[in-house]
Amino acid sequence: MPSFDIVSEIDEVEVRNAVEQTNKEVGTRYDFKGSDARVEQADKVLTAFADSDFQLDQVKDVLVNKLTKRGVDIRCLDEGKVEKVSGNKVKQALTVKTGIEGDLAKRIVRVVKDSKLKVQAAIQGDAVRITGAKRDTLQETIALVKKSVDDFPLQYQNFRD
Incomplete structure (x- = not known):
């Protein structure tokens, strides 16, 4: 996935x-x-x-x-x-500050779950892993998170098919 x-x-x-x-x-x-x-x-x-x-x-x-x-x-x-x-x-x-703190990670997970996109969000240490069935859905998720979280610098890494 x-x-x-x-x-x-x-x-x-x-x-x-x-x-x-x-x-x-x-x-x-x-x-x-x-x-x-x-x-x-x-x-x-x-x-x-x-x-x-x-x-x-x-x-x-x-x-x-x-x-x-x-x-x-x-x-x-x-x-x-x-x-x-x-x-x-x-x-x-x-x-x-480096790494995503607990409150921000929970906020990102909440935004993703409220969007009703078919993806799963999981907090892993100081990162948030997003998993989905389609690449297009993951790209929509990236756009959604970029739009909703603008008070902290985020990077999107390890994009895997």
Whole structure:
């Protein structure tokens, strides 16, 4: 039976490259001269440091620009709260979300079942597997999920006949 998987993955190499480019640009910009503005990456957590809230927003704008240019969907970024470090310095954690969380997976399964298409949806870890009898039905399901879930980046992989 034909099937495919709905997943949410981010290219970690592109994220690392975007962080390096952000640090390079922040280091050369005149408005950051003499400041401690930078972005650090620890696994899937990006931490933005700056001297003030305004500079923190500027660093995040540069990071978002670089991520977008590298093809990373910025809807996967989950912003933490802004914390004071020492003196006027601030930092903010940006978590890169990968995988489909339980609530979103249940929502996708509910959308597929409510559509009355002749397919089965099953949650498998951090992915959702869709199985159906016809390829056309699976393509209709992809279109339906793309239309109904637009707040999180999804990819459709392992399309098998």
